Amino acid sequence: xxxxxxxxxxxxxxxxxxxxxxxxxxxxxxxxxxxxxxxxxxxxxxxxxxxxxxxxxxxxxxxxxxxxxxxxxxxxxxxxxxxxxxxxxxxxxxxxxxxxxxxxxxxxxxxxxxxxxxxxxxxxxxxxxxxxxxxxxxxxxxxxxxxxxxxxxxxxxxxxxxxxxxxxxxxxxxxxxxxxxxxxxxxxxxxxxxxxxxxxxxxxxxxxxxxxxxxxxxxxxxxxxxxxxxxxxxxxxxxxxxxxxxxxxxxxxxxxxxxxxxxxxxxxxxxxxxxxxxxxxxxxxxxxxxxxxxxxxxxxxxxxxxxxxxxxxxxxxxxxxxxxxxxxxxxxxxxxxxxxxxxxxxxxxxxxxxxxxxxxxxxxxxxxxxxxx
Amino acid sequence: xxxxxxxxxxxxxxxxxxxxxxxxxxxxxxxxxxxxxxxxxxxxxxxxxxxxxxxxxxxxxxxxxxxxxxxxxxxxxxxxxxxxxxxxxxxxxxxxxxxxxxxxxxxxxxxxxxxxxxxxxxxxxxxxxxxxxxxxxxxxxxxxxxxxxxxxxxxxxxxxxxxxxxx
Numbered sequence: 004x005x006x007x008x009x010x011x012x013x014x015x016x017x018x019x020x021x022x023x024x025x026x027x028x029x030x031x032x033x034x035x036x037x038x039x040x041x042x043x044x045x046x047x048x049x050x051x052x053x054x055x056x057x058x059x060x061x062x063x064x065x066x067x068x069x070x071x072x073x074x075x076x077x078x079x080x081x082x083x084x085x086x087x088x089x090x091x092x093x094x095x096x097x098x099x100x101x102x103x104x105x106x107x108x109x110x111x112x113x114x115x116x117x118x119x120x121x122x123x124x125x126x127x128x129x130x131x132x133x134x135x136x137x138x139x140x141x142x143x144x145x146x147x148x149x150x151x152x153x154x155x156x157x158x159x160x161x162x163x164x165x166x167x168x169x170x171x172x173x174x175x176x177x178x179x180x181x182x183x184x185x186x187x188x189x190x191x192x193x194x195x196x197x198x199x200x201x202x203x204x205x206x207x208x209x210x211x212x213x214x215x216x217x218x219x220x221x222x223x224x225x226x227x228x229x230x231x232x233x234x235x236x237x238x239x240x241x242x243x244x245x246x247x248x249x250x251x252x253x254x255x256x257x258x259x260x261x262x263x264x265x266x267x268x269x270x271x272x273x274x275x276x277x278x279x280x281x282x283x284x285x286x287x288x289x290x291x292x293x294x295x296x297x298x299x300x301x302x303x304x305x306x307x308x309x310x311x312x313x314x315x316x317x318x319x320x321x322x323x324x325x326x327x328x329x330x331x332x333x334x335x336x337x338x339x340x341x342x343x344x345x346x347x348x349x350x351x352x353x354x355x356x357x358x359x360x361x362x363x364x365x366x367x368x369x370x371x372x373x374x375x376x
Numbered sequence: 377x378x379x380x381x382x383x384x385x386x387x388x389x390x391x392x393x394x395x396x397x398x399x400x401x402x403x404x405x406x407x408x409x410x411x412x413x414x415x416x417x418x419x420x421x422x423x424x425x426x427x428x429x430x431x432x433x434x435x436x437x438x439x440x441x442x443x444x445x446x447x448x449x450x451x452x453x454x455x456x457x458x459x460x461x462x463x464x465x466x467x468x469x470x471x472x473x474x475x476x477x478x479x480x481x482x483x484x485x486x487x488x489x490x491x492x493x494x495x496x497x498x499x500x501x502x503x504x505x506x507x508x509x510x511x512x513x514x515x516x517x518x519x520x521x522x523x524x525x526x527x528x529x530x531x532x533x534x535x536x537x538x539x540x541x542x543x
Contacts, residue, residue, distance in 0.1 A: 028402040031434050038442075048440045064397040074437035121397045133391050 007269075009373040010102050011226040011233030014219035015330040016040035020183040020212040020318040023119035029063070033115045033215040034075035040111065040217035044229040048077035051219070052107035054084050055098050057091035057114045057322045061126045072115060083107060090114065091216060092284075092325025092355035092365055096241055098220050108225045112218040114323035118211050123321060130359065136248070143286070144208065146359040148200035150253040151289035155202060157254040160292060162202065166190040168288035168302070169207045169316055176313015178343040181327075183212040183318030207288050209319035216323040218330065223373065232337040237350070238270030238368035248360055259297035259354070259364035266352075270368035275300055278368070280335050280351035281307045282328035286315055290361060294354060297364075307352070308345045311335065325355025325365070332369045407446065408432050409518040415510050419484050421445040427485035449483035451523075452507035454534045456480050456487050456543045460497045475500045479526055480542035487542050494527035503533040 016039035018024075018032055041048060054076050060068040069086040078084065083106070087094050091114030098110035124142045131137040154160065173188040188206065196206030219229065226233040242258035242265075245251050263275055275281065275298040285291035291314070295302045300309075312331035315324050332351040334340040350370040357363040401409060408418045408431050420432035424441035428449060436443045458477035461470075475497050478487035492500055494509075506526040516522040 023400075025400055026403045028400060028405070031402050031404065034434050061395070064395060064399075074433065075435055077440035079438045079440075117400070120399055121395060125395055129393065134389055138391075 006375045008103055008105075009223035009226075009235055009375055010099050010220055011223070011230070011235045012218060012329060012333045012369070013221045013226050013230035013233050014040045014044040015217070015326075015333050016043060017181060017216040017323070017327065017330065018214045019181045020214045020320050022183065022210060022212055024117070024213060028071075029058075029115050029117045029215070030071045030075045032117075032213075033072055033113060033217070036215045036217045037076055037111060037113065040219050044219050044221075046109075046229060051077075051109045051111050052083060053098060053101055053110040054078070054082055055094040055110065055112050056086050057089050057094040057112075057326070058086070058116045059088050059126070059322060061129065062116045062118055062121050062123065062321060064121055072113065076111065076113065089357055089363075090284075090322050090325035090355050091218065092329055092353070092367075093241065093357065093363075095218060095220060095326065095329060095367075096239060096365055099236060099239060102220070102222050108222045109229075110220045112220060112326065113216060114320075114326045115215040116320070116322045117213050118321050119213055123211050127359075132246070141359075143359055144200050144203065146248060147287045147290065148203045149248075150293070150360045151202050151287055153253045154289045154293055158292070160289070162204075163190060163194060164292075165202070165207055165288040166193040166204075168291050169193050172291075172310050172314040172316040175311050175343065176317030179313045179317065182313050183210050183320075184313070184316075203287055203289075207316070209286055209316045212318045212320045214320040214323050216320075216326045216330065218326055218333075230337070232371065234333045234336045234369050234371065235373050236367065237370045237372075237374040238266040238268070238272070239366065240265035240269065241363065241365040243358075243363040246362070251360070253360050254293070256293050256297040256361045256364060259294055259356070259361060259366070262364045262366040263298045263352075266366040266368050270350075270370070270374060272350075272368065275352060276304070276307065278307050278350045278352050279348040280311060280332060280345050281309050282312060282314070282331045282351070282353045283310060284315055284325050284328050284355045286319060288316075290356075293361065298352070298366075308348075311340070311343050311345055325353075325357075328355060329353040329367060329369070332367070336369060336371050404432050404434060404444075409520075411448075412520070412522045413516045413518040415451065415516070415522075417449050417451055417481060417508075418446050419449045419481075421447050428483060429486055430481060430484045430488055447483070449481045451481070451510075452505065452529060453479045453481035453484070453487075454539045454542075455492065455500060455502055455504040455506055456539045457502060458492065458500050460500075473497050477506075477526070478543060479506055480539050485542060490523070491525040492527065493525040499528075501533065503536060503539065505529045505531040505534060
């Protein structure tokens, strides 16, 4: 692997995830978060070279709705800017690429969107093809249930196994004040929750919520003065697979597997089990187990610690859920995780996904040390 | 039949997208809308530059500083730029031609969009003084449509340098 530029996460701010913020519009939620992230880094807005936002206009119901965020991101004098219709984790990847290209040293990466103002299940149904899948009424919960069903049949994983995975997330999540759900739950409690779309129970699915997030990235040379303990990007890879769900083997995630192989190789690691913490963007316990398989992780093992944040099952703000996985790793590796700190954590994986049934996957390998000399 | 939309179900699929939304006005904007009911126009003042933005914003888009102090501005001001609309406008029932103008309200640092009426289109000019014509008492409900339009006041025109930075 040729030498790349060392880039670090140096700051992150977010609002606690809530079902609905009745007092603020999406840009109004975002503004204090951008201010906070910059203040934490001890810099003014002019110190940031590049800005990028993740949001989805269909969620807003406004064509080009993303431009509303420009006025609260400090876009004057004219800035280098980009918007992705993707989770902010994918935006961070683009900012990282721009830094590798050498045309910026610092970036803010924001995620925002008020899911409560529209109907996410209807919106996400429209991701599917308009001739066959979308009119059939498929939505992300139904496609996730198809995937869970296939996975359970192939792996022998039981309803109780899914409940255990969900309960582990909920128990960890009770220690995270930023989460939408703060209450721990046992497998037995979750097994009593009603079917949402069988084989998925309501207790296995996250509440959709809203927040605003801002991550600050900086290249070596700038990062050190912006953060006492920068968290360095040691490897990253993003892969996608077919849009036609029926043409994919839903019991495994080929794109997550390949992205993990590539990102680990970039980081100079052999296996994912060499890291201390893993944050997975899994919207169901079945997805979490499929991702464990893809990363070659034993789902029963104590290390790496999985989803110490509580994971997406404790709250699913669309467009920020992946960024929050990176944020959790930033907190864990920079001494900011408080009561849920994983002892001795020095290296970790943050994952994000988009699309139905784990269609796109990005894997970040993050660490306390610089990767390249 | 030549003008009928294609009906052949093999060649075309009709798709209807139904997506309801319920927007939160936000506390800041709600305060502004509520004030319109009392014929008051509120702006917010940049804590760094003192510029007044109408409608109120949480921060100055220009300086990035908070702009959370609400101030009242006048319901009259200056036409800073305008155009004459001669083609139908989607979603508004306005008699053509009509004048769409930017009006810098007295006390505001930026202009707002406003239709100009009670005046022939070719009599509108930059620098012209105008005032808001409000819906009658009891009919205002806290919406932008509480201001029906702006009309000339008959005062002398404002000099260009008084509004050139508020276009």
